[in-house]
Amino acid sequence: MYNERRAANRNRALPSAPKGPPSYPRSRDRLPHRLPKRSYPLRRDDHPREHHYSRHQQQTRYQETPVPSFESLKPRDTRWDVCVAKLQGMSARFAKASGVFPSPSISRVDTLTAEEVKELIGKQQKYEQMRRERQVSQNISGISNSKASKTVHLQGIDFDIISTQTVHTYLENFLASTVIPNVSYEDLKITTRVDGQSLIVECMSSLVATTLLSFQGKQIEEFQCTLQVNRPPDYIASSKPLVRKEQDAQIVDEIIETSSLICVNGISKESLADDLRKVFAEFGTLYSISILLDKLSYDSIGVAFINYMSLNENITYKDIFNNVKEKYQWNCHWACRNRDHRYFQSCDITTMNIKELVDFRTREISKHEHTSTIQILNVLPANQLIGDETDKQFNVFRNEVSQLRGFKDIKVIKPPKDVKSITPEEFVPEYDMW
Numbered sequence: 001m002y003n004e005r006r007a008a009n010r011n012r013a014l015p016s017a018p019k020g021p022p023s024y025p026r027s028r029d030r031l032p033h034r035l036p037k038r039s040y041p042l043r044r045d046d047h048p049r050e051h052h053y054s055r056h057q058q059q060t061r062y063q064e065t066p067v068p069s070f071e072s073l074k075p076r077d078t079r080w081d082v083c084v085a086k087l088q089g090m091s092a093r094f095a096k097a098s099g100v101f102p103s104p105s106i107s108r109v110d111t112l113t114a115e116e117v118k119e120l121i122g123k124q125q126k127y128e129q130m131r132r133e134r135q136v137s138q139n140i141s142g143i144s145n146s147k148a149s150k151t152v153h154l155q156g157i158d159f160d161i162i163s164t165q166t167v168h169t170y171l172e173n174f175l176a177s178t179v180i181p182n183v184s185y186e187d188l189k190i191t192t193r194v195d196g197q198s199l200i201v202e203c204m205s206s207l208v209a210t211t212l213l214s215f216q217g218k219q220i221e222e223f224q225c226t227l228q229v230n231r232p233p234d235y236i237a238s239s240k241p242l243v244r245k246e247q248d249a250q251i252v253d254e255i256i257e258t259s260s261l262i263c264v265n266g267i268s269k270e271s272l273a274d275d276l277r278k279v280f281a282e283f284g285t286l287y288s289i290s291i292l293l294d295k296l297s298y299d300s301i302g303v304a305f306i307n308y309m310s311l312n313e314n315i316t317y318k319d320i321f322n323n324v325k326e327k328y329q330w331n332c333h334w335a336c337r338n339r340d341h342r343y344f345q346s347c348d349i350t351t352m353n354i355k356e357l358v359d360f361r362t363r364e365i366s367k368h369e370h371t372s373t374i375q376i377l378n379v380l381p382a383n384q385l386i387g388d389e390t391d392k393q394f395n396v397f398r399n400e401v402s403q404l405r406g407f408k409d410i411k412v413i414k415p416p417k418d419v420k421s422i423t424p425e426e427f428v429p430e431y432d433m434w
């Protein structure tokens with residue numbers, strides 16, 4: 001039925017009008033909006049419509065040329081992968097950087113003497129030694145890069161009333177609105193979690209964690225509590241002595257994270273570094289004074305960090321704290337000290353000085369017993385010790401130390417593979433000896 005209706009409609013249709021002569025519709029002289037007796041640039045009519053586009057037309061999938069293979073592109077006559085007998089022991093990169101091969105078609109191998117080749121190989125070994133020295137700090141983290149140095153514990157908040165997200169937002173807003181020396185915006189990110197009655201705050205930088213120590217003993221009206229901020233029990237403080245050159249007598253504006261760092265709370269908003277210098281300079285030689293400022297008003301937020309190089313005779317830090325509290329109502333406390341254990345480290349252990357620390361046993365490494373065994377503690381968290389990347393870092397450090405003389409072995413205490421599924425009471429470390 002449907003096909004019959006279509007045929008009937010087709011028979012009733014009128015014949016179409018005859019087609020006229022072909023015309024070029026894009027010819028500008030025939031456009032209706034062109035006014036007469038005006039000079040318009042006319043389009044040339046000697047270009048047929050079918051050749052209006054470029055003769056280099058787009059190729060279709062059936063007109064693509066075959067892609068040449070890599071084997072056909074390989075150089076046939078080359079000697080770049082063949083080492084010259086005269087340059088044995090020299091890397092190709094160093095030879096090119098030294099000018100032995102100025103260009104692919106020019107070579108100076110024939111003009112080099114045996115003395116020059118020996119001198120170049122000696123320079124290469126020297127550069128490799130310098131490169132290993134520069135990479136030492138990247139292999140084993142220092143005190144300020146450890147996980148414990150970037151963590152603080154907050155207590156005194158009732159989490160049944162105040163949510164964790166509220167405290168997290170409060171701390172983030174405080175850090176975002178405060179000028180902290182030598183801290184970029186990317187380092188202000190923090191993560192929080194509740195462990196019993198404590199809020200554990202993990203920071204991206206140790207300076208940020210030190211800044212949060214300024215909340216110690218503060219009354220927070222938003223939470224209606226007094227905060228207690230402490231370092232983790234396994235925190236190790238740096239006790240390196242602060243030394244200043246004679247020509248650099250000016251007090252620096254930085255937060256120096258040592259065991260002698262003092263946090264001062266309660267100073268006025270109008271206080272300047274000179275005002276604090278006049279107060280604290282009578283007790284000893286100052287090394288650094290840093291006042292935390294508000295980013296909008298650049299006024300003091302009431303917190304300052306102070307470092308002493310040395311104290312005057314018969315003056316103790318306890319005397320300073322009591323004197324400042326009595327005269328100015330300022331509260332002082334230690335910012336980089338372990339509350340539970342007095343762990344200190346007076347040097348940075350690297351490949352360059354590890355041999356010296358073992359040979360000179362009378363040199364003070366820490367406040368504990370002197371020994372020929374050096375323990376690198378508190379470097380990485382337990383979950384990172386399982387990864388392959390950490391194994392590579394320790395392997396590089398092991399290779400560097402093995403080049404020195406006087407070492408028997410290196411032991412790495414690694415957690416078991418299922419460390420995430422056990423409690424701290426069930427934790428039994430595994431010892432891997434290298």
